[in-house]
């Protein structure tokens with residue numbers, strides 16, 4: 001009976017050896033920062049627990065999350081995880097297509113009501129009745145709402161699903177909105193980044209599948225284990241920041257010496273992500289290591305926060321586009337000049353007044 | 366006059382109690398340090414040569430900012446306490462009698478005085494309405510905004526679960542994201558800097574031009590009046 005099929009059985013059927021399976025369990029325990037004993041617990045859970053299906057929907061997006069996901073550092077991890085989810089529905093990597101594919105959605109929804117995980121990559125555009133993103137002849141937003149209705153939890157993959165990302169950047173012609181603005185009655189796990197780091201994605205999904213619970217989330221709904229700190233908190237260039245050693249130009253001595261990129265607009269101090277610890281491409285490097293500041297890709301609305309290359313960025317507040325320092329210095333200068341002028345006029349007035357008073361006093365005596 | 370010597374009558378009222386005066390000058394110093402170090406956190410000084418371990422310039426800059434910030438915060442809380450236990454003038458910083466018509470008419474009068482449209486200013490034992498308005502808006506409300514945004518930024522380095530995070534972490538998603546909090550904190554600095562410029566100028570000017578003492582009042586606590594007329 002399908003309901004009682006375990007993860008382990010599914011993996012074995014997919015040709016994964018027991019040896020690989022156990023390796024995967026210990027790898028996962030380490031990746032999630034759990035103690036060694038947990039490897040056994042993960043193995044046991046996967047052998048006994050019925051498999052939780054994952055449906056992976058794609059809205060308005062560039063598919064960079066999927067691209068990142070299938071490049072997970074450890075091929076084993078991605079093999080295992082992919083074998084767990086490719087079974088169900090993912091319109092990018094599944095074998096079936098057309099009506100056959102859409103039928104799977106209905107089937108899973110009915111068979112696993114309230115028991116499957118919905119992973120969403122991309123987001124729904126709401127303008128023009130949602131016509132800017134059509135799946136199987138219908139607006140994506142409809143598919144999203146239907147499938148979400150019976151799910152256990154939603155994973156919002158990437159900045160698109162989590163915050164809106166580029167398609168929601170000003171002026172957002174299609175009115176693309178993040179998933180949590182459409183689905184409000186289900187727990188939502190945000191895994192932002194453009195794309196998110198592969199190991200972060202596999203880590204989150206494995207945690208949810210094996211432990212059958214949601215990882216601990218922060219206020220904005222991001223898993224604390226990967227988004228609990230800023231890039232800046234764990235950046236290897238931080239000693240240069242604290243010392244006051246900065247790159248001031250892309251081709252200066254500081255750039256060659258690997259100084260801090262703060263003055264070049266690095267968004268590490270305002271960005272919550274795991275790049276400076278997990279890094280990218282099998283842990284080879286990450287943007288700052290290659291000499292470019294962080295652009296803050298996992299932060300809400302990062303496209304609309306001014307230049308990637310300034311620390312004090314331009315803002316559009318008060319209807320002008322300028323940065324706080326330019327306006328501030330201009331205001332302080334203007335007030336300084338006004339004060340000086342006012343002081344001068346006051347002095348003249350006072351001299352006149354004094355002269356008047358002297359006359360009065362002289363008149364009295 | 367009887368003696369033929371012009372007498373200038375001065376009546377005096379005790380206005381600013383010692384704690385308020387000490388608070389004023391400590392607060393002025395902490396804000397000055399906060400503005401300078403804050404500006405230099407956003408726009409760091411030119412790069413230093415040598416090994417990273419030879420310097421701690423940015424670290425110190427931030428340390429002084431946070432040290433002055435805590436002085437500012439403790440002072441602010443103390444000032445609220447003193448508004449409760451202190452004399453009636455000590456309430457002014459936290460109360461604005463905007464419902465009183467006289468407040469607005471006196472405010473207009475004060476503005477006209479600064480615009481050279483009135484021959485002389487009125488006398489006030491406490492703050493004049495213009496100073497009062499600015500102090501409540503910039504120091505009380507503005508100070509609170511700086512404290513709330515500042516502690517929210519501070520929670521980013523003390524981390525999830527710290528008291529700064531528990532109490533002020535919500536500010537970040539409320540305002541947008543970390544970068545927005547920084548931006549408002551930064552704009553706040555310029556608003557306060559402009560206030561301080563006007564405040565210091567008017568304090569000196571009124572000390573000379575008005576019918577009452579000001580700077581010495583903030584030093585000794587006594588308000589002296591230069592004449593007897595109402």
Ligand code: HEM
Pocket residue numbers: 385389392393394396397454455457458491492493496500504561564565568569579580581582583
């Ligand atoms: C960062 C700088 C400063 C800040 C933030 C500041 C703030 C304040 C505040 C909040 C008050 C109201 C006190 C209360 O009711 O408790 C006040 C009063 C006063 N301040 Fe300052 N102050 C600063 C610097 C100065 C300086 C440099 C002077 C002297 C030139 C000065 C002279 C005065 C005077 C004379 C008063 C009393 C005004 C009155 O009698 O209505 N302040 N200041």
Ligand code: HEM
Pocket residue numbers: 269312396399400402403404406407427430431434435437438511512514515516518519520547548550551553554557
């Ligand atoms: C009058 C009061 C204050 C002024 C004028 C001021 C000014 C500034 C400025 C200009 C910045 C740089 C922002 C940027 O990066 O664009 C800053 C950063 C900061 N301020 Fe303040 N601030 C004040 C009060 C406070 C308070 C009360 C706290 C509370 C602890 C605080 C904590 C911080 C923190 C944590 C940062 C970020 C430091 C970093 O990036 O490493 N500030 N402040």
Ligand code: SF4
Pocket residue numbers: 231232233235236237238239241259260261262266267268269288293294
């Ligand atoms: S390079 Fe960026 S993240 Fe690293 S220390 Fe400098 S500002 Fe922080």
Ligand code: SF4
Pocket residue numbers: 193194231271273275286287288293294295296297298
């Ligand atoms: S360093 Fe910053 S911009 Fe680059 S991937 Fe990480 S979060 Fe995104």
